Amino acid sequence: MKTIWRISVFLLLTLLTQVGGFIYLLCLPVFHRIDKKQRNNYTRGGLKLAFFLIVYISLSLLVVPTIAGLFGRVPLPVSSSGNIRPNSLMTCLMNRHYVRKELLNVLNRASAEIKLPIYYLDASFPFINGFPLLPHWSHNDGKKLDLTYYYSDKMHPGELQGSPSWMGYGFCEEPKPGEEDMPCDCARKGFHQYSMLRPLVPASLHEKYEVNTAATERLIRTLASDPSVSMIFIEPHLKQRWKLSDVNKIKFHGCHAVRHDDHVHVQIR
Numbered sequence: 001m002k003t004i005w006r007i008s009v010f011l012l013l014t015l016l017t018q019v020g021g022f023i024y025l026l027c028l029p030v031f032h033r034i035d036k037k038q039r040n041n042y043t044r045g046g047l048k049l050a051f052f053l054i055v056y057i058s059l060s061l062l063v064v065p066t067i068a069g070l071f072g073r074v075p076l077p078v079s080s081s082g083n084i085r086p087n088s089l090m091t092c093l094m095n096r097h098y099v100r101k102e103l104l105n106v107l108n109r110a111s112a113e114i115k116l117p118i119y120y121l122d123a124s125f126p127f128i129n130g131f132p133l134l135p136h137w138s139h140n141d142g143k144k145l146d147l148t149y150y151y152s153d154k155m156h157p158g159e160l161q162g163s164p165s166w167m168g169y170g171f172c173e174e175p176k177p178g179e180e181d182m183p184c185d186c187a188r189k190g191f192h193q194y195s196m197l198r199p200l201v202p203a204s205l206h207e208k209y210e211v212n213t214a215a216t217e218r219l220i221r222t223l224a225s226d227p228s229v230s231m232i233f234i235e236p237h238l239k240q241r242w243k244l245s246d247v248n249k250i251k252f253h254g255c256h257a258v259r260h261d262d263h264v265h266v267q268i269r
């Protein structure tokens, strides 16, 4: 039973954070000693969790970025006040914020051009080309990155921010009547994962926040004008609604992916 539990934890941590499973294995000898010394289940669990988090965070901050350099990847900035910022610190804590240096350069150029901070979501893991960052199968080489659209609180329309969704995804700009409706088409074709993140975000957030079309369009056009950028994904109805039909780099990602009316996906050559 214990072996099955340990294999499950290893797999889960590896899928979520790449390095977490390996760090869990490193911690096992200490867990073993804690098991021997502590009789109370809660104390044992608490001590093990605390020890794992200390080791995981220390290695993630101090060791992983250096080794990632050997794989040609750099961590995106972690600060919430810089030009390039995480929409949620969890992205960084889970080591899902690694990119090729060229992609970071693209972001810095775009941010300087539009004079706005850029809020990022999932990028890639630090190591190994081909290791997917689920649920994004293509985020496996440091060349792909998701960014939030720009939003504002309806009470303070001038102040821009990243996605109000707790996970950065799922706050969707729905197709309107008469627009191309890929979420509906994909569901009809049996691709039920297409809108899977949407129900996880309270619909009531739409009463408080709205997308800022002008700033988001500027971000997308600026990214598309960068020679290093090869492709951008947003939902077809937004490409039409935001008058971006002339931007050839914006493509449809296909029904096998998830919907892109809550974020923009950008990738480099």
Ligand SMILES: [Zn+2]
Pocket: 136, 139, 144, 145, 146, 264, 265, 266
């Ligand atoms: Zn993506």
